[in-house]
Amino acid sequence: MKKLDISRLCKKYGNFELDVSFSVYEKEFISVLGPSGSGKSTLLHLIAGFISPDSGKIFKDGADITDLPANKRNIGVVFQDYALFPYLNVFSNIAFGLRVKKEPSDVIKRKVYEIAERFDIADLLYKYPDYISGGEKQRVALARAMVVKPDILLMDEPLSSLDAKIREKLLKELRDFHRQFGITIMYVTHDQTEAMFLSDRIVLLNNGGVDQISTPLELYENPKTDFARRFIGKLNSITVNGKTLYIRPENVIVRNSGKFTGKIEDIIYLTGFAEIEISTEFGRVIARDFLRNVKGLKKGDAVKFDLL
Amino acid sequence: MKFKFIAPSFRGKKNVWLIVSFLLPLSFLFVFFFYPLINIIRFAFFGSNGFSLKSFLAVLSDSYTLRVLAFTFKESFLSAAITLLIALPGAYIISHFRFKGRDALVSLATIPFILPSVLVALGFIILFGRSGMVNTFLIKILHFHHPVNLLYSFWGIILVHVFYNFPIPLRIIGASWDGLPKKYSFAAQSLGASNLEVFFKVTLPLLLPSVISSFTLVFMFCFLSFVIILVIGGAKFATLEVSIYTYYNMFFDFKTGSALALIQAAFTLLFVYVYMKTGSFAEKSEEKREIYEYKSLFENRKSFIFSTIYLIFVFPVIFLPLIVIFASSFTNPVTSEFTLSNFIDLFSGKFTYITSIGIYRVILNSIFFALFATALSTIFAVMISYSVKKLSKLKDFLVALLMLPIAISPVTIAFSYILTFRNTPVINSWLVIASAHTVIAFPFALKTLYPSVERMPRSLVYAAQSLGMNRLKTFFAVDLNLLRLPIIVSSIFVFAISLGEFGATFMLYKNKYITMPVALYRFISGRHFGIASAIGAVLSLMALLIFFLIDKFRKEVSVI
Numbered sequence: 001m002k003k004l005d006i007s008r009l010c011k012k013y014g015n016f017e018l019d020v021s022f023s024v025y026e027k028e029f030i031s032v033l034g035p036s037g038s039g040k041s042t043l044l045h046l047i048a049g050f051i052s053p054d055s056g057k058i059f060k061d062g063a064d065i066t067d068l069p070a071n072k073r074n075i076g077v078v079f080q081d082y083a084l085f086p087y088l089n090v091f092s093n094i095a096f097g098l099r100v101k102k103e104p105s106d107v108i109k110r111k112v113y114e115i116a117e118r119f120d121i122a123d124l125l126y127k128y129p130d131y132i133s134g135g136e137k138q139r140v141a142l143a144r145a146m147v148v149k150p151d152i153l154l155m156d157e158p159l160s161s162l163d164a165k166i167r168e169k170l171l172k173e174l175r176d177f178h179r180q181f182g183i184t185i186m187y188v189t190h191d192q193t194e195a196m197f198l199s200d201r202i203v204l205l206n207n208g209g210v211d212q213i214s215t216p217l218e219l220y221e222n223p224k225t226d227f228a229r230r231f232i233g234k235l236n237s238i239t240v241n242g243k244t245l246y247i248r249p250e251n252v253i254v255r256n257s258g259k260f261t262g263k264i265e266d267i268i269y270l271t272g273f274a275e276i277e278i279s280t281e282f283g284r285v286i287a288r289d290f291l292r293n294v295k296g297l298k299k300g301d302a303v304k305f306d307l308l
Numbered sequence: 309m310k311f312k313f314i315a316p317s318f319r320g321k322k323n324v325w326l327i328v329s330f331l332l333p334l335s336f337l338f339v340f341f342f343y344p345l346i347n348i349i350r351f352a353f354f355g356s357n358g359f360s361l362k363s364f365l366a367v368l369s370d371s372y373t374l375r376v377l378a379f380t381f382k383e384s385f386l387s388a389a390i391t392l393l394i395a396l397p398g399a400y401i402i403s404h405f406r407f408k409g410r411d412a413l414v415s416l417a418t419i420p421f422i423l424p425s426v427l428v429a430l431g432f433i434i435l436f437g438r439s440g441m442v443n444t445f446l447i448k449i450l451h452f453h454h455p456v457n458l459l460y461s462f463w464g465i466i467l468v469h470v471f472y473n474f475p476i477p478l479r480i481i482g483a484s485w486d487g488l489p490k491k492y493s494f495a496a497q498s499l500g501a502s503n504l505e506v507f508f509k510v511t512l513p514l515l516l517p518s519v520i521s522s523f524t525l526v527f528m529f530c531f532l533s534f535v536i537i538l539v540i541g542g543a544k545f546a547t548l549e550v551s552i553y554t555y556y557n558m559f560f561d562f563k564t565g566s567a568l569a570l571i572q573a574a575f576t577l578l579f580v581y582v583y584m585k586t587g588s589f590a591e592k593s594e595e596k597r598e599i600y601e602y603k604s605l606f607e608n609r610k611s612f613i614f615s616t617i618y619l620i621f622v623f624p625v626i627f628l629p630l631i632v633i634f635a636s637s638f639t640n641p642v643t644s645e646f647t648l649s650n651f652i653d654l655f656s657g658k659f660t661y662i663t664s665i666g667i668y669r670v671i672l673n674s675i676f677f678a679l680f681a682t683a684l685s686t687i688f689a690v691m692i693s694y695s696v697k698k699l700s701k702l703k704d705f706l707v708a709l710l711m712l713p714i715a716i717s718p719v720t721i722a723f724s725y726i727l728t729f730r731n732t733p734v735i736n737s738w739l740v741i742a743s744a745h746t747v748i749a750f751p752f753a754l755k756t757l758y759p760s761v762e763r764m765p766r767s768l769v770y771a772a773q774s775l776g777m778n779r780l781k782t783f784f785a786v787d788l789n790l791l792r793l794p795i796i797v798s799s800i801f802v803f804a805i806s807l808g809e810f811g812a813t814f815m816l817y818k819n820k821y822i823t824m825p826v827a828l829y830r831f832i833s834g835r836h837f838g839i840a841s842a843i844g845a846v847l848s849l850m851a852l853l854i855f856f857l858i859d860k861f862r863k864e865v866s867v868i
Contacts, residue, residue, distance in 0.1 A: 050494050070497035071505075077498040083491035087513045096509075097499030148499060 001026045002062070003184045004047070004152060009056035011042055018042050018208040019056075024152070024186055029178050031187045031195035034205030035231070040188045043205070044156050047186070049073050060151060071100075076150030080157045082141040084129035090116075090140050091125040097148035115147045134162045138170055142177060155187045159194060171197050192232055196220070204228055238282050238307070249275060249288035251308040254297070258304030264297060278303060325780065326698060329691035333710075336688065337750070340743040341713055344724030351566035351727055367567035373551075377571070380531055380547045383462070387469035388527040392519065394470060395477035398622060401615050402478070403485035409619070415859040416626055417479030420472055420529070422801070422858070423630075423851050424808025426825045429539040430832060430844050431629020432459060432468050434636045439837070441632065444644070464540050469530045471625065476529075477522035484518035485511075521586035528579040532572075532717045534811040535825075539832060548572040549719050553815060556723055566727070569720040580715040630848050637841035650842035659839055663827045664819035671846070674824040677738075677813075678806040681745035682799050688746075689753035689798065690791070693761035707758060714751035721747055722815030738821050744812040749802040756801065760794035797861045804854045807847075 004024040011018045018039040024030050032040045045051045047058060049070030058066045065073055084093050091112055098108045116122040119139040124132055132140070138158060145153055159167050175198055178185055189195055195202050196216040204211040204219065206227045212219060223229045229237075229246060236247045254276060262280035274294045276287045287305060297303070352364050367373055402410055435441050436459040443455040458464065488511065496510045512519075534549045546554065548568055555565040624631075640647040653659060654667055663670055692710060696703050713721070721744050729735040768790065772782045788795075810825045817826055824847050831840035 045494075048494065048498055050490075050497065069502075070494070071500045071502055073498075074500075075498060077495065079491045079495060081491070083489070083495040085492060085495075085510065085513070087516075096496065096501075100496075100500045100505055100509075144495075144499070150498075154498075 003028070003060070004186070005057075005059035005062075006043075006047070007057045007059070009043070009046060009058065010054045011039075011046060011051070012054055013042075016208060018046075020203075020205070020208075020210050021056075022203055022210055022213055024184060027182050027184055029185045029187065029198055029200045030203060031189060031199040031201075032203045032205055033189055033192060033195040034211075035190055037207075038205040039208040040190075040205050041156060044077075044154050044186070044188050048075055048077050048154055074148075074151050076145035076148070076153040078138075078141045078145055078153065078155045078158050081161055082129075082137045082158065084137060084140060084144070086129055089126050089128050090121065090132070093129065093140060094125075094144045094147055096144065101148070111147055115143045119143045133166075135166055135170055135173075138173070146181065146183070150183070152184045152186065155185060157189050157191075160189075160191070174198060204231070206231075234286060234288075236285050238285065240282060245307070247285075247307050249286045252278075252285055252287035252305055253308060254278075254287050254289060254294075254303050254305045256304055258306045260307070261302065261304050264299055264301045264303055266299060267294060267297060276303075278305065323698075326695045330695035333688035333692050336684075336743075337710065337713075337747065340725075341716075341721070341747045344721070344728040345716065347727045348566045348569050348720070348724050351562050352570050355563075363563055364567045364570075367564050368571065373568065373571075376546055376548055376551045376568075379545060383465060383469075383533075383545075383547065384527045384530040387466050387473070387530040388523050390466065391470045391474045391526050392477050392523055395474045395481065395522075397614075397618050398474075398478040399482035399485055401618060402482040403488075405611070405615060407615075413619070413622075414479055414482065415855075416475040418801075418855060418858055419475050419626065422804035422808065422854050423472075424810065424825050424847060425472065425533075426535045426539070426808070426810050426828050426832075427633065427844055427847055427851065428468060428472050428629050429536050430828060430837075430840055431632050432464075432471075433539065433832065434632045434837060434841065435628065436464070437837075439641075441636075460540055460542060462545065465533075465537060465545065468536050468540060469533065471629075472536075473526045473529055475626065476526055477519075480522040480525075481515060481518050484515055488514050517586045521583050524579050524583045524586070528576060528583070531575065531579070534717075534719060535814075535829065539829070549717050549811065552717075552719050552723055553811075556726065556815070562727060565723055569717075569723055573716055573720060576715045576717065580711075630852070633841050633844040633848055636837065637845035639838070639841075641838040650838040651845075654839050654842040659831070659836065662830050662834055662836070663822055665822060667827075667843070670822055670824055670827045670843075673821055674807055677742050677745050677809075677821075677823060678803045680742040681749045681806040682803045684742075684746045685750040685753040685802050686757070686795060686799050688750060689757040690761070690795070692754060693758045696758075697761070707754070710754060711751045713747050714755075718744070718748055718809065718811035719815055722812040725816060735816075736818055740816050741813055741821055741823075744816060745806040745809055748809060748812060749805045752805060753798045753802050756798035757791070757794055760791055764790050793861060797858060800854055800857050804851065804858075807850060807854075 002023045003026045006023070007021050009018070009020050016037070016039065020039075020043060032043060034040045042051070046053050049065075049068060053066065056066070057064055060073070060075070084090075085096065088096070094112045094115060095108050098111060103111075112125070113122065116125055119142060121136060121139050121143060124136055124140065129137065129140070141158070159170055162170065171194060178198070187195070187198060199216055201213060201215055202219050203213050204227075206225075212224050212228050214222075219228065220232055223232055223235075223246075229235050234249050236249065236252065238245045238247060260280060262278040262285065264276060265279050265284070266277040268275045268277070269291065273288055273290050276289065276294060276297065278285045278287060285305075353359055353361065355363060398413065402413055433440060437443070438455040438457070438460075440459070442458060443452075446452040446456060459467075492510050492514060493506045496506045501509060531547070532549050533547055534553070537545055537547050537550050541550070548571065552565050552568045552572065555561045555568065637650050638646055638648070640649065657666055660666055692707075696706055699706065722740075725740050725744065726735065729740060734740060764787065768786055769782055772786045773779065777785065808825060809823075810829070813823050813826055814829070817823070822830075824843060828840055828843050828847065831837075831843065
């Protein structure tokens with residue numbers, strides 16, 4: 001069932017023009033992935049209702065919400081850096097939406113405690129946002145957005161300002177959160193790893209337009225446009241007999257029984273694996289293999305390889 | 309003793325410069341600020357029988373003191389509150405819209421600092437005084453029988469204060485509002501808050517620090533108001549500042565004057581503390597400000613009409629006193645016709661009996677004091693900024709101590725000089741006025757220059773030294789170049805403060821050292837408004853020139 005339907009949604013700023021159509025399904029985790037300037041934040045702000053489109057329509061559960069003000073849309077948002085109100089403690093941050101709805105204070109208290117329990121932040125309720133960690137902030141932001149039971153949750157690059165270690169942990173938390181709550185989520189990011197890890201489907205955005213919509217695996221294995229090929233991972237483009245083949249580096253296998261020959265130009269050692277740059281009759285080719293398999297190879301060696 | 313205290317941190321022969329640059333400003337401030345201040349405390353608490361709280365408490369509980377205190381607070385509170393209310397829409401406009409003239413509106417914030425208050429008083433008298441433009445209109449055109457008293461009243465004082473100060477909160481709150489990350493109001497909206505709820509539950513709490521700090525600043529300025537009260541309030545109204553002057557000037561009562569000065573200083577210290585502590589909400593946010601966050605004034609009709617009315621009202625009003633002074637300086641006070649006679653009278657010396665010395669000498673005095681104060685306070689501020697850096701532990705305390713003159717009123721400073729130097733020839737010399745100006749201006753110089761020295765990229769200095777230049781040469785070749793802009797801005801600003809200084813000069817001057825603001829006050833008191841306008845026009849021109857000079861550098865260096 002379609003939860004959200006975006007139909008020819010347009011917004012222009014100077015030379016930039018956003019023009020997108022796509023649908024989000026019930027309980028789906030959909031990522032909007034694109035480089036900076038591709039229009040993903042604008043798209044999120046349009047759906048949340050913070051800005052209004054020049055033309056086009058937004059439907060939620062079949063109803064046209066294009067002209068509905070942001071505070072009447074019941075769409076939750078988790079912001080970059082989480083945007084917790086710095087002058088309110090965690091309890092009041094979470095209670096904010098309930099207080100706006102003028103719920104009775106005992107109800108507010110019960111709901112805040114319940115959701116805090118679920119997000120494991122009950123012991124933080126009387127702390128201020130400046131005094132809790134990045135991971136805790138994410139849970140508070142999720143609790144604040146979820147306690148008012150939104151129909152859809154939008155997330156705007158929530159992990160972009162955190163360091164790599166905590167990021168990995170929070171990614172897992174996010175995935176578990178989505179499974180537990182079963183809410184429809186639209187997640188905006190420029191980071192392909194995040195999108196791959198979290199999403200049911202990915203909307204690849206380029207320069208204001210939708211480039212490709214598919215599952216993460218499909219996007220990786222079968223990128224349809226030049227942009228998608230360049231943006232997602234590394235890809236060798238090899239022209240053989242006038243035909244262009246796109247081959248991932250891990251599908252270039254260096255072995256003695258290989259059909260093709262070449263010379264090693266360089267080896268770049270990375271964590272756990274290495275990339276081998278080979279000059280061949282059809283130009284430079286990059287192969288990727290585990291470190292243990294490239295032991296003994298060195299610059300200048302002649303090698304044989306296969307393309308899978 | 310101070311030297312011994314500091315010496316361990318200033319090791320090595322080469323640091324003789326640092327020691328000099330530390331001790332020289334400190335000695336000056338000790339002689340011309342701290343020691344006189346101690347004398348005030350002495351006078352307030354020590355009688356012939358040693359220390360006693362009795363006379364101080366008597367002053368504090370005196371019904372006149374209480375009346376003065378009540379008036380000062382009431383007047384300051386109302387002035388600051390109304391100022392804030394009028395500034396708030398302007399703050400909203402400059403933070404949400406981009407339009408031609410927005411920058412001009414923002415730069416007006418320096419006006420209250422550089423426009424001499426006596427000029428503002430004159431402008432309002434010409435406009436609303438008994439024989440002012442409005443009354444002339446009422447009598448000649450509308451055939452009123454008597455002039456209407458629009459100005460010489462409690463609300464007249466408030467009116468002038470509001471006019472004078474409203475660019476301050478406009479700028480401070482506007483800048484803070486402009487810097488508020490949009491994400492907070494977005495978050496509130498997505499949680500169901502309406503625009504009104506967003507304003508009261510999100511925007512206002514986030515703006516609160518800047519609201520408090522600008523309120524405090526305006527409150528303090530009105531608390532210390534002197535010449536405006538003197539001219540407009542007359543004998544009926546007195547702030548603490550005016551009553552310190554009165555106790556000295558009319559009753560020659562040093563004890564009561566000292567007690568009042570201390571009471572006033574206790575309050576101003578508190579205000580300065582609150583101002584420094586609140587600042588404005590600034591978040592180290594890397595959030596890019598998107599173009600769409602600013603609207604064009606023409607985007608919707610409601611905001612366009614609202615903003616246009618506000619701007620049409622505000623812009624002329626802020627320049628009104630200046631325009632009126634210029635107009636009046638070319639007008640014959642009796643016939644209301646165009647004339648140059650005001651200027652001719654001014655420069656021909658026809659009114660020298662009022663100023664006691666020639667007008668050229670008056671202008672020269674003003675420029676001399678301003679140059680003296682500018683040179684000394686700027687050099688001292690640079691010296692202190694460098695030498696204080698080396699004192700890791702005491703640094704913050706010392707800087708705070710040296711900023712203290714900002715919390716002591718000009719009249720109090722002058723009064724402390726009278727207590728200290730009254731039996732020496734110094735009190736009759738130019739030195740007391742020049743020193744008072746320097747002391748008053750010094751905190752502003754330090755506030756501008758100290759952060760600039762702190763922020764200066766050390767690597768450039770190291771680079772020059774690694775290329776074989778000694779530290780002294782490096783200072784002139786590298787440091788001074790890097791500090792050029794802050795030094796220029798601070799100098800201009802300090803020059804303006806000295807040029808418009810009234811309170812301390814008025815307390816201390818001898819006829820020989822009369823300055824332009826004091827001469828202006830004498831003309832106003834003598835009700836020679838034509839000639840007052842002429843000298844006012846000269847002073848306005850200088851103030852405007854300074855305003856445009858500062859504005860030229862405003863983006864690089866902030867003075868307030």
